[in-house]
Amino acid sequence: MDDRRKFSRIFFNANAYIAQSNIRWPTRIIDLCLNGALVERPPELNVKSPDLVLHFTLPSSDISLQMKVETSHQEKEWLGLRTQHIDVESISHLRRLIELNLGDTSLLDRELSLFIEQHRSGALKE
Template sequence: MMQERRQFFRFLFEASATLTQQETIWPTQIYDLSLNGALVSKPEGMIVTSQPLTLDFSLNDSEINITMQVKVVHERNTLLGLACEHIDIDSISHLRRIIELNMGDTSKWDNELNAFIEIHDKEPAA
């Protein structure tokens, strides 16, 4: 039996988005989302590198935009698993609301946020 390694609540979330790397912008589709990343379609013609990317998307029927700096953590067929490296305060506030609505239990948000901070607050080993 395969052990679940995900620490963060993931939920189905379909939205059009863009991935930007330096001057190149690719259209993509988000399939699921979490506080720590997303599963997206691999843009046609994109060659995956270790360079950072920006994932940018709007919430359906609104002007609310979410932007996060991400890195590719896995590639399977036509899908890319992205891990969040940085997210601004406005984007995380909007993402919080989406996650709370999908969790159905807003008390779990604090656990998610604490885990996210712990992972992203660690200093790299010297």
């Protein structure tokens, strides 16, 4: 893990889409953390677009998660997304998913506290 990274990432291979208004761009999630995701970069997406929302469904379930995101970094094939807002139900499911993959509840509790603190202060940076 990069020393600058504050949130543990889990590999998560899943179909998703990024939405802006009425437009949807299909993508694939590579990994997730409480503060965002790494996805395949949709070629048509303007990465500087405001009001992007990442949508995905947990595998083998009907549980859908969504989070308002902004671009944190980009490469030719990948797009790093930083969470700007996530609803309580989505973060609860995301927390559980990460907890099951990390196997360390205390680490995740610290990260969730950090996420809440940064969100309240408006300093959501990874």
